[in-house]
Amino acid sequence: MNYTFLRKPCCTIESTNLCGLSQHPGSVEQISLRCAEGSLEWLYPNGALRLTLSPRLPSAAVGPVGSGHGSSGHITACVKPAESFLGAQLYLERDGVLELLVGDRPDESRPPRVRCFSTQPGERLALFLQATPHQDISRRIAAFRYELRGDWNARVSLDSDPISSEGACRPCNDTEILMAVCTSDFVVRGNIHSVVDDKDLRASVIKVSATRVYRQKYALFSGGGRLAKWGEIRTLLECGARPGAGSFLFTGRVHFGEAWLGCAPRYKDFLRAYDLAKEARQIPCELASD
Template identity: 30%
Template structure:
């Protein structure tokens, strides 16, 4: 009998009497398999946000993740994407191109199964031959559950099953997870400027196919960083004097805090960022300066809109003339 079928059979037999462990009811969940006294324990975790992360240290037994994201009243079904983390992410912004994307991926110590009508459907396994670390599935009748089954222990070494998830309505406005690759309208450009995690003028200096993420990774040299929200601790984060969640740079990319004197500056450095585009879009490096707008999705910047700078300047001029902009537009 195949291992995942065996697990399904065992699970049916022990569900009623399994140790539940600690339940989650939030965006993120962190737990340890050391709290389980049996390898057949199933821990239920309730996730009621559109995105978040799971960190399972010393995985043992299984988790049952039940997704219940907040949705508009007229939208019932949704799509869940899960990205397993096998190596550290590079920083959001970095000065050197020698970032940690070159680290050797570690083996993910668990397998993922989607709960179907009558069986578990394999979604991810370390040895399934599929290099993608990003896997997606759809809800059924407004419900979606994912089983995370720990692989057998192999010695006393520390293991950690970490992954990020995102749950989005099936019908959605233009956003990073839309793969139609169409240009943004003027209203979408304005919305993207006001709401994106990264807004910067920049030059695309290289593109790389990322088969593991099913994306094209664009490396952007930033020429004027207008806004960047912090994504957490990183190894190569630009040197900051405090823990503000918001940073602003001058045109020469020297760091300034919004409420401090402009006379205090650091030595200028070229800043770069990786921005991801769905592989189906066929994006590539191009000449000229763009206004790059991206949102953080599953731990990485995902491109929302990238108009050429002269096109964006025309949009700003038109919005300034009619005074209808939702926020203060810049270029």
């Protein structure tokens, strides 16, 4: 195959738009994905694209030193195909071996399936987007969103292959709770209004009435009255989330614009762990308490 090189985008959130009409059949164009999240849209797919993963992750996304995540070179990546994904197949290339992630025509009767995978230090990974031959010239668009993080672990690895959900439903210990307050995309105090199981999404959707929003990435919790804001948090279906009385401190990650649960202790249990750590001068960061 012939290889041609494209300009390497570099930004906080990158959006790459390509047209296969100018690409020679059988050629492979090389693109380097250097941002932690973004999207790619390939109009009239032709030939193939090889997408190397070389993100410049912000310090907050690589985990604390000694956490075993970003400090060790461990990266988790997830891709979410568009509902109208058509005209190509998306593969994971791991040390020269291809693994199919997204077929040419995903099942339109179900929501697009998110696929996640992890890299180890020194491992060579890339995404390979191969156009599917067609006789007609009808409009086709192969589009997907992606996210790359250095601080994800089993708790927020919501998909299946090849990431294990083992331990995702285990309650957090005090150390994990305090670290989650420092590193999560959202930290919210609130009450559980209801829990709805969505088998198509393979997730439970927790409706939360937030009485205080300490931090949030994007407007996850908004609206409501003067004293409360509303939002939704997802967790794995197998965790069996159920409504519970009392106030909780919800923490977690934003995944493709949706909030996914990390640690969620009762607020009184968080305060106990927080006060003990503060007294021992071992608190990783401060959070304004009521």
